[in-house]
Amino acid sequence: MKNIYKNSPSNLSKAKKILEKNNIIAVPTETVYGLAGNAYSNSSIKKIYKLKKRPKKNPLIIHYYNIKELRKDAYIDEKFLKLYKKFSPGPLTYVLRKKKKSKISSLANAKLKSIAVRFPKNITIRNLLKQLNFPLAIPSANISSNVSPISASDVIDEFGKKINFILDGGRSTIGLESTVISLYGKTKILRPGVISHKKIGKILKKNISVSKKTKELRSPGLLKKHYSPGIPIKLNCKKADKKTAFIVFGRKYKKAGNVFNLSSGGSLKEAAKNLYKTLRKIKNLKYKKINVVKIPKHNIGIAINDRLRRASH
Ligand code: TXA
Numbered sequence: 031m032k033n034i035y036k037n038s039p040s041n042l043s044k045a046k047k048i049l050e051k052n053n054i055i056a057v058p059t060e061t062v063y064g065l066a067g068n069a070y071s072n073s074s075i076k077k078i079y080k081l082k083k084r085p086k087k088n089p090l091i092i093h094y095y096n097i098k099e100l101r102k103d104a105y106i107d108e109k110f111l112k113l114y115k116k117f118s119p120g121p122l123t124y125v126l127r128k129k130k131k132s133k134i135s136s137l138a139n140a141k142l143k144s145i146a147v148r149f150p151k152n153i154t155i156r157n158l159l160k161q162l163n164f165p166l167a168i169p170s171a172n173i174s175s176n177v178s179p180i181s182a183s184d185v186i187d188e189f190g191k192k193i194n195f196i197l198d199g200g201r202s203t204i205g206l207e208s209t210v211i212s213l214y215g216k217t218k219i220l221r222p223g224v225i226s227h228k229k230i231g232k233i234l235k236k237n238i239s240v241s242k243k244t245k246e247l248r249s250p251g252l253l254k255k256h257y258s259p260g261i262p263i264k265l266n267c268k269k270a271d272k273k274t275a276f277i278v279f280g281r282k283y284k285k286a287g288n289v290f291n292l293s294s295g296g297s298l299k300e301a302a303k304n305l306y307k308t309l310r311k312i313k314n315l316k317y318k319k320i321n322v323v324k325i326p327k328h329n330i331g332i333a334i335n336d337r338l339r340r341a342s343h
Pocket residue numbers: 059061062063064065088089090091123125139142144145146148150168169170171206207208210220221246247248249250
């Protein structure tokens with residue numbers, strides 16, 4: 031494809047030039063693909079919201095190469111440092127208090143006092159971030175409320191020709207958005223992900239709650255429908271007729287045309303990785319209904335159930 035660019039020095043410098051002109055590109059991360067823009071620039075941020083058709087009240091995550099750049103924009107504390115040391119770079123997003131003198135566009139964090147920040151692990155996006163003089167605002171590269179993309183071709187599936195530069199970093203290895211933890215006010219998980227509240231609790235040596243109130247996400251949660259393939263989804267099913275796509279998990283399910291197994295070996299990590307790919311595939315096969323079996327509700331299963339619940343609204 032003409033608009034897909036592999037990770038090479040010349041392509042990275044092309045990407046850099048586009049971003050410096052406050053234009054938008056699509057980028058890989060280990061969680062999902064995103065739409066990236068200069069976080070200092072109001073005009074970049076406006077372009078992102080417009081392209082995604084995203085409500086302005088839903089703030090973006092700012093992506094950094096490392097902690098040094100972050101210090102200009104947010105207050106950090108012991109808790110942050112402990113988690114940063116253990117989980118970053120990686121699929122964990124921290125909500126912190128924003129500094130008054132920060133240059134981050136206030137449109138990017140919906141004019142809140144807090145700011146969400148992440149240090150992605152994917153090598154391609156890290157190579158790019160390292161070369162820039164500004165952090166990147168990167169929401170997932172899907173039209174608001176659709177399923178998130180996990181490959182360059184998924185980005186084309188979402189935006190077609192509206193994005194003319196997609197940096198290709200291979201398929202996202204995690205396949206589900208980062209865990210969002212608020213360290214601003216009470217410590218709590220705002221969006222579950224593959225880094226579970228249990229893993230975080232172990233590091234902080236206390237119980238971490240997972241917010242149930244979608245409102246607290248200020249958030250895609252405000253939109254009830256989210257991560258949705260645009261087809262009715264029924265959860266906790268035991269079976270499905272042949273016309274219905276049947277999403278299953280574990281050994282006991284027989285193969286069939288309409289059966290999509292997230293992990294026949296029963297691995298939640300594998301299931302997370304396959305979830306969005308499967309939903310997109312089912313949508314493109316033009317199924318009219320989806321039934322999903324019960325998925326275990328522990329560890330990564332919490333994140334999978336969270337996305338399925340939102341997709342089913
Ligand atoms: O894995 C990810 O986090 C991906 C990749 C591209 O890095 N990005 C992503 O961004 O999922 P997005 O925009 O699709 O989701 C951002 C989430 C939303 O739920 C938003 O409400 C929350 O982060 N968020 C952002 N800023 C916040 C803030 N200041 N307070 C609370 N929640 C915030």
